[in-house]
Amino acid sequence: MRIGEHVKWRVIALVWAATVFTGMILLWRYKATPGPAADAPSMWPDASSVKRVVGRPTLVMFAHPHCPCTRASLAELATLMSGRTDLTAIVLFAKPEGTPSAWEQGELWDKAARIAGVTPMLDDRGVEAARFGSKVSGQTMLYDASGRLLFSGGITGSRGHVGDNIGRTRIAALLSTGHADRNGSHVYGCALQNPIAEAEVK
């Protein structure tokens, strides 16, 4: 009777451990599943309403103002900008059509505004995101002083996860040495526009 009881609890514990393990695997998969890659223009678009500073490299990040994953992207941007004065950085907060006024204002806007050297800007109806081919919040692009695309990708290692990552490391290397692997990195974040709205803008 007592042996049966022991076996019963051991089986339950094994099933439990396997279920927890499976749950953790699914969570890791979810956290490591990137959004669709951007189709970034190789040169800064002349039609863009966002003006880059000529003679300085410009970093532009596209953000959803309410995406919790973007909190990590902004934290990584703050790390990247720390002590740096040779870079102009802009965070474009998408405001889909039909959203109320000041919808883009919030914790993430304020967070971006507090980073030295970063300017938060409104991307009304996601026009600039569409122009730059960006689809996912956290998409970051680096253009050199002449407006040539150096890097396009995300700057977090997984969804909403702060810490060392390939994107930030490559951008920092490009700014410091001019040389780095220019392959993009995965972007983890919310969709900037729903498909219907995006189609309408185009």
Next chain:
Amino acid sequence: MASARTVDERAHELLIEHQQTLYRQTDRLFAGLMLAQFAFGIGIALLFSPAAWEGKVSTINMHVYVALFLGGLISGLPILLAWKRPGAPITRYVIAIAQMSWSALLIHLSGGRIETHFHVFGSLAFLAFYRDWKVLVPATIVVAADHFIRQQFWPESVFGILNPEWWRFLEHAFWVVFEDIVLVMACLVGVREMENVSRSRAEVEALSDSEKEKSKALNAALVELKATQEAQVRTEKLAAVGQLAASVSHELRNPLAAVRNANTYITRRFKDGKEISGDAKIGQFLGLIDREVNVCTKIISDLLDFARERPLMLTPCPLHALTEEAIELLPAHQVLIRNQIPVDLPVPSLDKDQIRQILVNLVQNAVEAMPKQVIVDAEGGGDRSWQLIVADDGPGIPTDATAKIFEPLFTTKTKGTGLGLAIVSAVVKRHGGAIRVETAVGKGTKFIVELPPGGKQLTATEAL
């Protein structure tokens, strides 16, 4: 040898008991922690990542579901085991796995904040509360497995690079193992302390058992002794009754014989039918009958006083005044009696009638010794015992008689019942006191009655 084995076995039993108590307490502690972590996980998911967005459309964020269902799953079994199987090894192993799983989950839910990584080290320290180093093994395996699997499949999420060296997970695990080493040492020291405490308790219990056995044997001996004493007292009582009966018979026989002789003479004279009014002997014999009957009455009266054991009636009893009363009750005599008891002596609580009887008997005894004077004195009060002294400067008591003077019906006098001092001794004993005699032939005798302190003590004025 057998005793040493018993102490070892008992020490082992106590150690197991102690460990079980500790395991159960820590299980309950972790059950509470599991609930708290579950609530905390849901809280931070709702606070920091309540929704996922697609343009302007929001849905419930995956984090909320993860906190609710995966968090509930992780906490569920440990809580169930802590309830159903407290103290069992499987309970603490499951708790260890669950606790480290919570570390991983909270790191995810908090967006990888570096501060949350300290949860891993805090959890290991918390698990050391069990003082069972084996619990740290599954916990460490969970941490190492988490890093190893993520290194294999999602290396950037852990190391920030795509192709880390194969041993990189060991670098992270090293700090966990370092803490493990410290905690294992702490666990071993803790177990050693518990072993020492258990051994000490077992030794104390063994000593206590031995004392209990001795105490039982002593109690049995005391019961046996008491029974023997009671039997002896009964035997002595029977002997005393026999002796008393013999003594009383002897004392009564002489006066009764005299009465019978006198009665025979008077009866014969009546039967002769002769004139008896001129017979002077008739008057003498009638007087003799009266005296001897009085003697018999006195013997019986004293015997009743000696035998009667009525309860003490303690009342404030001023000794000076009581002595005066006793002196007035004495038959006429020519001896100077000096009452030297201080008038302001504190007043003890005594049985007034019985103490007066003591004084009458002792003073009359002294007077009958034909001294020049008799002195009555007393001292005591407060915390001191009372001393009542009756001294005379008479001829003293022969040494061979002093041992028997308090025995009933023993007397050195030609006219005496031999009950006076026996009555005194009995009354003194009833008061919880003692009587002793100091005597020297040709110099006098001193009777000293000692009564215990206590009872209500009043001043002489209050007593009046």
